[in-house]
Amino acid sequence: MKDEFTRQWIIEKSLSIVDRYALGMLTLRGLHYQLVSIGMTNTLQHYKRVVAAMTQARWDGSISFETFSDLDREMVGETKWEETILENKITRGKEQIGLWMKNYNKNRWENQDNYVEVFIEKKALQGVFQGPCEQLGVGLGACKGYPSLTFLHETSERFDWAIQARKNPIILYFGDYDPSGEDIPRSIGDNLYRMHSNVEIRRIALMEDQVVEWGLPPAPVKVGDTRSNTWTGIGQVELDAVKPEQLQKMVTEAIDDCFDYDLHDDLMVQEAAEKKEYIKELKWFVKSIE
Numbered sequence: 001m002k003d004e005f006t007r008q009w010i011i012e013k014s015l016s017i018v019d020r021y022a023l024g025m026l027t028l029r030g031l032h033y034q035l036v037s038i039g040m041t042n043t044l045q046h047y048k049r050v051v052a053a054m055t056q057a058r059w060d061g062s063i064s065f066e067t068f069s070d071l072d073r074e075m076v077g078e079t080k081w082e083e084t085i086l087e088n089k090i091t092r093g094k095e096q097i098g099l100w101m102k103n104y105n106k107n108r109w110e111n112q113d114n115y116v117e118v119f120i121e122k123k124a125l126q127g128v129f130q131g132p133c134e135q136l137g138v139g140l141g142a143c144k145g146y147p148s149l150t151f152l153h154e155t156s157e158r159f160d161w162a163i164q165a166r167k168n169p170i171i172l173y174f175g176d177y178d179p180s181g182e183d184i185p186r187s188i189g190d191n192l193y194r195m196h197s198n199v200e201i202r203r204i205a206l207m208e209d210q211v212v213e214w215g216l217p218p219a220p221v222k223v224g225d226t227r228s229n230t231w232t233g234i235g236q237v238e239l240d241a242v243k244p245e246q247l248q249k250m251v252t253e254a255i256d257d258c259f260d261y262d263l264h265d266d267l268m269v270q271e272a273a274e275k276k277e278y279i280k281e282l283k284w285f286v287k288s289i290e
Contacts, residue, residue: 115162121175177206
């Protein structure tokens with residue numbers, strides 16, 4: 001069925017949208033929802049049309065191949081073949097020594113009462129959350145739906161170390177507004193408890209009030225999700241429907257709520273004093289190996 005939301009319409013509207021984001025931050029599904037917000041119908045047919053339009057746009061050069069994230073398909077390691085140039089290595093070595101001289105920092109969370117990690121339901125949104133989490137020194141984990149027991153066992157070990165250090169372990173969870181999105185935090189908590197880790201889980205998004213307040217469009221019911229039969233929510237909504245900048249604001253605020261800035265001020269005083277000793281010792285060591 002023909003409508004006004006043609007492949008060309010999608011490409012024209014998408015050009016101004018993708019220009020607002022760094023490469024790799026936006027997902028195709030996220031773009032789809034931004035097009036829905038300006039009038040396009042929210043259907044599987046139109047989502048497939050968005051995918052086809054963006055395929056064409058990347059092949060014809062109007063949109064970069066690096067525009068959209070695809071974190072489910074990543075290379076591990078790399079094959080290095082470039083010739084080693086001694087002069088370049090010397091220059092790089094000098095740069096590294098200079099950086100090491102200045103690079104003394106206390107761990108941002110070392111004197112905090114809380115130990116925080118951010119969990120997201122979808123790996124595709126990792127590019128959105130990674131920047132704020134790195135900036136605020138917080139670990140980020142993609143559950144990819146219900147996380148595996150291997151993933152949770154590794155999580156339990158990290159939290160156990162934090163508990164032994166007398167810290168309060170907290171997971172900030174971001175997932176879809178649907179039966180699984182509501183149930184995954186419960187499942188994570190139950191499994192971690194069985195592994196002897198008592199962890200506070202704060203579900204930050206998506207919540208029903210957020211869906212209503214922001215007027216987010218519903219998504220089709222997930223095929224095979226048996227929990228949909230008994231779910232009483234107002235309509236299933238994907239986390240991708242929230243603009244990346246809004247998600248980044250939410251995760252930043254959620255992390256800040258767990259952080260004591262008075263304790264951080266004390267840490268910075270200690271860092272300044274220790275940095276002088278650090279630089280002094282490194283200078284002595286460099287002279288000793290000449």
